[in-house]
Amino acid sequence: MNPIILSPALFKQIETEGANAFPNECCGILIGSDVKEAERAVRIVKRLLPGKNAFEADEQYHRFSIDPRAQLQAEREAAAEGLAVLGFYHSHPNHPARPSDYDRDHGWPFYSYVIVSIQDGKPDLMTSWVLNDQSNEFEKQEILVKEIMDALGVGESADGDGGAAM
Numbered sequence: 001m002n003p004i005i006l007s008p009a010l011f012k013q014i015e016t017e018g019a020n021a022f023p024n025e026c027c028g029i030l031i032g033s034d035v036k037e038a039e040r041a042v043r044i045v046k047r048l049l050p051g052k053n054a055f056e057a058d059e060q061y062h063r064f065s066i067d068p069r070a071q072l073q074a075e076r077e078a079a080a081e082g083l084a085v086l087g088f089y090h091s092h093p094n095h096p097a098r099p100s101d102y103d104r105d106h107g108w109p110f111y112s113y114v115i116v117s118i119q120d121g122k123p124d125l126m127t128s129w130v131l132n133d134q135s136n137e138f139e140k141q142e143i144l145v146k147e148i149m150d151a152l153g154v155g156e157s158a159d160g161d162g163g164a165a166m
């Protein structure tokens with residue numbers, strides 16, 4: 001499967017949003033583009049669109065939902081910049097960084113689902129998942145943390161390829 005690329009700053013931003021939302025879940029939208037890099041497809045995240053968790057406060061600790069209107073708006077804005085909605089990120093407070101049954105039941109194919117585990121308010125593992133529309137199971141997607149040098153290309157790794165891959 002194609003890896004997903006996050007700059008160190010965006011990786012850190014997801015961790016920070018997750019920590020700040022603790023003990024609730026944070027959630028947001030991944031904006032970027034799928035490009036070819038050295039013969040393979042890579043998914044580059046250009047920016048994040050932090051979302052408001054659409055669930056009531058007493059539900060936010062274990063599930064997230066992005067307002068469909070916010071999602072539609074994000075699709076429009078991204079398209080205007082030649083980008084696309086690549087997926088979503090959310091946190092798992094005091095739970096492992098793997099998709100829950102809820103996540104699987106509400107997941108769509110194509111999109112990347114980035115999950116950061118927040119343990120007692122501190123960022124732990126971050127993983128990414130894509131739903132296989134044949135098996136309806138999530139498959140793990142490699143996260144590469146590196147600087148993005150220009151609109152299409154990908155720069156040399158700043159701190160080691162796959163440093164955050166799990």
Ligand SMILES: [Zn+2]
Binds near residue numbers: 063090091092100103
């Ligand atoms: Zn989840």
